[in-house]
Amino acid sequence: MGNASSTVTAGIKNQVDSRNNVIYKLGDVTGNGELALLAKEALRTNNLAPLDQRIVERIRPLLYNDGEGKMIPIEKVIAQRHKERTGNLFVMQGSGLKKFVCWHLNRRGAVGETLLHVCFLSGLPDHMKLLAHRLVHHFPKIINDFYLCDEYYGETALHMGIVSEDAEIVRFLLKNGADVSQRTCGNFFTCDDQKGSRTDSPDQEAVLLSRHTNYTG
Secondary structure, eight states: OOOOOHHHHHHHHHHHHOTTSHHHHHOOTTSOSHHHHHHHHHHHHTOOHHHHHHHHHHHGGGBGGGGTOEEEEHHHHTHHHHHHHHSSOOOOOOSSOEEEEOBOTTSSOTTSOOHHHHHHHTTOOHHHHHHHHHHHHHOGGGGGOOOOSTTTTTOOHHHHHHHTTOHHHHHHHHHTTOOTTOOOOOGGGSOGGGGGGOBOOTTOSSOBOOSOOOOOO
16 A cells, blocks of 8 residues: 555645635534534534534535436546646546546535545544434435545545444444445555556546556555
């Protein structure tokens, strides 16, 4: 596996600095934001109604088809990671391969994450765990949305729950339809001696890599 890089640091800094991003106004890595604070209040008062109402109001416009999602050509899905890595637009046309996405590609955080990812990035204190639960309750199809950036491409909430060794949240995600076959192929997860070979194809989602590596497992 690759070590943390300057790209990781830049991504984290972007998450902290992008205060005007709509995602971080709703919830951020420090556990603050409009919905995060409503989740705190819901825990204090044992009343979910205000939180649930605001989730529906704020999140629905950020999703495709009011939360039903849509199939998107793979060349559009991988465009962000390609531009980050190469500095160029991805203009190749593929063979028609599509990927299901629920959270709008252009309404995400600084590194292509959704608010559900942000809940996990905060460390899942009680109020952010509640927010994650209510997000999935109202919009269950966001559960398999994944990072778009080149560094973490493909990472879902399930991956993050497993890494945090939180059996309770992993059980919750699986019970609610988390896809166990979703593949992470970001730079962060790539062997160091293969990182320079990363290229994209419009005919597959995963990056293309050199077959040669000295990584032994």
